[in-house]
Amino acid sequence: MADNNKEYSTGGSDAFDIFSALDSTPTVKTESIATPKENTAAEPPKAEPVAEAEAEKKSPLFGVLCAVLCIAIILCGAVSGLNFAKSKKSADTFDSSSQNDGFNTYAQMIAKYEAAKYPMGIQQTLIKAYASNNDLVGWLYIPGTAVNTPIVQAEDNTYYLRNNFFRQNTKYGTAYADYRCKKSTTSTNHVIYGHNMPSGTHFYDISRYEDIEWYKKHPVIKYSTLTNEYTYLVYAAFYTTAQTKYNGNYFFNYIYPNMGPQSISGYIQQINERAIYRTGVAASSNDKFITLSTCTHSLDAACGTDIDGRLVVVGRLLRAGESEAVDTSKAIANKNYRRPQIWYDHNGKKNPYKTVKWIPSAK
16 A cells, blocks of 8 residues: 555544444443542541430430332332333333333334344345335445445435435435436446535535545545445546537436446546546456445536536446556546536637547447
8 A cells, every 4th residue: 555545544433433323222321420539548537425325315216217219219109110011011111102201202113123124145234224214225334434324225316315324305305316226236327316415414525536635545436335335446437428518419327337348448538538537447348336426516517517426436346356546646637537518618628539439338
C-alpha cells in the first residue's frame, strides 16, 4: 500500500451497526449500589458513653418506629409484586391497553422480530434489518465514509425514491438496487441508486468521488447480499445525464444490470472515455461490477442549465487471490474525459466521441 494511502482502512467493525440495538431479548436495567471505600487510615471512632446512654433511654420509641417501618416495607413489596405480575401478564399477552408501557412495547417488537421468516443462509448481521423490511437485499459499506446503509429492492425503480427503509413516505427515500438486479447474488453490473443529500447522508459521499483526492482515501467498496460478502475496487467515477435531450438524443445506459461479456467490454470502453481520473485498476470482460449512481449539479454551470446530472462510481469485483490494498499513487486525472453533449455545445467545442452510441445487451 502506498504511503499516501495511510488514511485508508478496510476495517469492517463499523458495518451493519444501524440495527445493533435490537437484542434478541429485553435487557433489564439495574441500578448499581456503590460500595463504601475501605478506611485504611484508622479504626472507626468509638461512641461516647453519654451518647449510648441517651440511645438506651429512647429505645421504646425507636422500637415503635421500627415496627411501623417494617409494615410499610411489607405493604410496598406487596404492591410492587402486584404491579410486576400485571406488567408480566401484559408483556406475555400483548394487551392493547398497555401499548404505552415501555417494556410491553419492546416485547412486542421482539416477538415480531423472532417471528420473521428468513431466507436460507442469511447472514446473522442482517437478520434484524431483514425483520424490519423483507425488501432488504443487501448492505453497502464504504470504509471511512458515511456510506453504511441497508439496500432494498422493489418491483420498480420508483417506490424507494420517496419511501424510507421502513416504508414511510419521505422525499429523501432510501438506497435501493435496480429492480432487474439479482437478489440472491450480484448481477454482472449491480446497480444501486441513492439520493445525494446536502446534509451528508444517503449517497452524499458517493458524489464526492468526483474528487481524485477523495478517491485516494476511499478506494474500496464493500457490498453484502443476504448470504455473501463482496469487495470491489473503485474503477472509475464519471458524469452523465438522465435526459437524452442534453446528450444528443442519446442515453448512456450504464444502469443495465445483466450484461453479457461483449457488453461488459463495451461498458469498460464507455467508462474509460468518461472517467474523471484513471485509477490504475484493471478490468476485463470476465469481471463483475457494482455501479453506484446519485444526482449531481457539478456540470450545470458549465452547461448553462440544470442537466439532471448523475455522478456514477463503478467498482470492479476483487479477483481471486487479489489484495484489496490499493496503490492509489497510480491515480491520475483524465483532462479530456467525455461530457454530455450539451457541455460541448455550450462551450463551442467539438465532441470527439459524438458518433459513438453504445447499447448494452445480455450478449
